[in-house]
Amino acid sequence: MSSPESVISSISVLAENIGGIDRTEVTLEPGVNVLTGRNATNRTSFLQSIMAALGSRHSSLKGDADAGRAELEFDGNQYDRYLERRNGEVVFDGDPYLDDPELADLFAFLLESNEARQAVRRGDDLRELIMRPIDTDEIEAEISTLEAEKRDLDDRLERLSQLDSELPGLEAKKRELEAEIESMTEQIADLEANLEAFDLDVEASRDRKEEIESAFADLQAARTELESIEYDLETERESYAELERERDELVAELEAFDDDHESPDRLEGRIQELRARKRSLDSTVSELQSVIRFNEERLDGDGFELDLEDPVESADDGDGDITEQLLADDDVVCWTCGSQVGRDRIESTLERLRSLRQDQLDERSELQAQIDDLSSRRKELRERTQRRGEIETRLSAIDDQLERREERIEELEAELADQQDRIDDLESEAETFENAEYGEVIETHRELNRLELERENLEDERDDVQARIEEIEGTIEERSELEERRERVEDELTDLRTRVDRIEENAVDAFNEHMQSILSLLEYRNIDRIWIDRREKTVREGRRKVTRTAFDLHIVRSTADGTTYEDTIDHLSESEREVTGLVFALAGYLVHDVYEIVPFMLLDSLEAIDSNRIADLVEYFEDHVDCLVVALLREDAEALSDEYAYVQEI
Template sequence: MSSPASVTSSITVLAENIGGIDSTDVTLTPGVNVLTGRNATNRTSFLQTIMAALGSRQPSLKGDADAGRVELTLDGWQYTRTLERCNGEVVFDGEPYLDDPELADLFAFQLESNEARRAVRSGDDLRELIMRPVDTDEIEAEIDSLEAEKRDLDDQLEHLAQLETELPGLEEERIALDDEIESVTDRISALETELDEFDLDIEASRARKDAIESAFADLQAARTELESIEYDLETERESYAELEAERDDLQAELAALDDEQTSPDRLEGRIQELRARKRSLDTTVSELQSVIRFNEDRLTDDGFEIELEEAADSETETDGDITEQLLADDDVVCWTCGSHVDRDRIESTLERLRSLRHHKLEERSELQAQIDDLTSRRKALRERSQRRGELETRLSAIEDDLERRQQRIEELEAERDEQRARIDELESDADTFENAEYSDIIETHRELNRLELERENLEAERDEVQARIDDIETTLADRRDLEDRRETVEEALTECRTRVDRLEETAVDAFNEHMDSILSLLEYENLDRIWIDRREKTVREGRQTVTKTAFDLHIIRSTADGTSYEDTIDHLSESEREVTGLVVALAGYLVHDVYDVVPFMLLDSLEAIDSDRIAALVEYLEDYADCLVVALLREDAEALPDSYSYVQEI
């Protein structure tokens, strides 16, 4: 379904059986919306309701309901989401605002369970979190395509450069041929003048002169034909020799191609198998993360509040039993069976789950390395197979062409021999006219015929050179377009190769800039600065050693006497840590242009931050979302201005 670009009018949210909500109908406005009330007043559940309508799969169905529904009306567009319990799982359906909620879940829905906030609290990899939405496979495919186009453009431009070097020589050759043609033409004119000066007075002499001229005209035509045949024959022989050389080169190249036993299709099957395993690991990692998050939340709340049933003979219970229950500070009510369990046992189980998730992440990285290696091998095999097919096709065409040209050579050789015999016959006829009276005329005719034939050959050669010059100049006219396209491809290639680096730099700059601004605004005592430093590190991925980027979080504090020192994240107060997590989410929100994807930003669980700082933080964040919805306790909301929209009942 299409989505509005921004929020320009009121928003209506209707929900049934979402989180702790039975049913509700709430109207929000563009700008800041504050959900106020005591604890357990469904403020977080309402934020989950908005998340569900926007496309998130994190909201939960009410515990005692089999189905739930959300309806969100925004600028005349209506978005719906249904939740239904099926075989112990909650199935989502409907037409939400987003088809893919990943960006919003990571950076716009900043509830307590938000991964950015949790990553800061637990010291997880901030770089992996912020760069997770970047599709590196798509970038690599785009780089491969651009590199192939660039190679093709480079080949074309190199060919044009070679053609350009031919032009000066061709121009000189054309000028030399023009000069030679002019010289031959002058000699022909002189001979024609000389023939005109011969005077055969009697009619018989005139007839004999005509016969002489006719005989030499036939001889000239025959010699011209012979020259043409010999030229065609020489051209065919040169072409034949070039084809033979090309055939030898192709055969050598074909022989040099190693016969790879593994087929690309077989590798494709292996790649698909590894990708299926990786997808399975992705699902496992996601499920483990959900389980860990759920249990951490429950552990933070000391389990579910379970009302213990009193026995019918409660009068017989001793005060000592009640005292023992009240003193069981190290026990937690299990949220699966309702029994009391030692907190250390639950934390130990959680640590094993975290270790398992870490192991699965490493296994996923190794699978990705294997996929990359097999993909490279498959590409090389396909290129080798394609080249072998091209060579075999070209060799077959060359063999056919050689056969045709050999036949043509034989035909031309036969024509040449016949023409030579005819010339010998015509020369014999011309010799009968040689006598003392006509010897000068005959010799002049012979020289004239030779020069005319020479001029024809020179003119044909000159025309070929001129045609070659014209072709080169026409081809060179396209060079500017090719150079412009190559420059465009080079810029696109550079952009692709540096896209991840630029996103990382932008993320770090955004975090550092906003962190400085917010710390200055909130005025934490002796906390001078928090910033991220981007550095390169060498890690192992499967059998390979690769260089990766890491985001290191630095904290600078100062003592009472003004001495500065670097602290660790473990020593941040809960308030400082929550603010840092919110800024990490904001950096991802800005780097990935989440404001263009979803016009909402949701805030919750800010109790660790004092009310004045909450007010300053909300004022700072309201510029970055069309609709900012924040859940606050009443005492915290009192510090916010009256100009905001307030929702007190859900």
């Protein structure tokens, strides 16, 4: 399971003033590298140097140095990190392997302080840790964007369905118009034939006939022009009315916005303050939990065994106050000051610490609820501001269009009045030809004029219907493309909506699978199974109750007589607990594809596990990592394969 940038060459590591290291250069190899030696031989400091060059900030500068560096070179590339002490703080600089080391810090750099291992040791919320690298806000933003696109696609497809149902009526209308045009064309042909049949033999009569025909031709052209002006005027008026309706709607929408002058940037600042406070509470809760667990363990063991009494007993010691002897059974040696302290006082202090931790947890939940509310408000304000700007821009454009259309309407109304006067004059002129001699010719011309005008209108209407048919047919061709896009959007939405669930399920499955394999491999006695169960629970966040997923760690043991029972993480041995933490980190490493971003895994502080089991564990981890670097004591490294690369001096 190698990364796209698998390690195929030797790895050169240079470290100066990191941890306890003055200066060292070490060459590692692809595969397993074992750092061996006694305690306090800078093995952990060397691992921190590798982490620093890879991008982690969980590295320390040597106490007597003001600057340090770590360099990593492999496969022809070099990565470096510089540490400098400024104003009492260590500042990191350089060009490390990773820009964002979060995943590697959680699931690849498995030193004793690693959060995944610590979470298992303390019994913390495993689900929160495995899901921490997932940006749920970004997922929700992507979902909102895709939902808006899906609604748009649905609307367009719905319009296409309506257009599709409109086609049969348009086709029928077109056929009906063509039949009317054909019938009217036949009538016009008959009238034209009648006019040709009139016999006007005298030359003057011919001239008179031409005069009549010219007059009626002018009248027909004027009426056609009048209809064109009326159509343009009606179109402009409809457009003007539509723009007024749109303007009224936008003005009403704009007035509906409240006068809330709250700034999204100010909310952002408040959100950052709350998040900083929540991070501080997280740290405090973690520290409190460590203090509580440490004291509980010491209390269970009755403190440290310190010989604080004089070894020479007086003669009266054996016959002392029986009450004092009984009370002494309830005293323990304080592990902080070494004095005898009543158990009830320590338990009372522990109870106050537990209460304080619960108060901190409640405050953290309240802070998260406030963050959620403020984030929703900030998003709403940003959308409102954007919409207000869009409305104001559109209103300005509408005002410009209304002004232009109003001017155009006035122009058309003047043209219409002038054209109507011209038609009145032409009709008056045509009436002068109405007499007994030319009455029939004039009537025929009038009828022919009327029919030709009606045919022209029908042809225009038919052309409009044909254009509409072609428009619909062209638009409907987009349906298959829109349906394919909608299907892709639906798949993307499904993927986003189930991504968190899938990651949780994969993490649980990976842990359970590897835990079962490793338990079989390491052969821990009386542990039948360790697994995580994923369940839904209702929790209170501020004033709201929300559903959250929880990871419950289950441990089943068996006694010598075959009886099985469920145990807790607190009762696991240190070795068993360490192995469980490492397997949980491996599950996160695989679920989040950490091997694709960093080809290294570092292991340290395995002393609680016996050497044979360490050997089996290293061999198991080797299958999933390009370069595994393990820090071990010499005696713990003896059981490992001779084929590994060994580093004995740092």
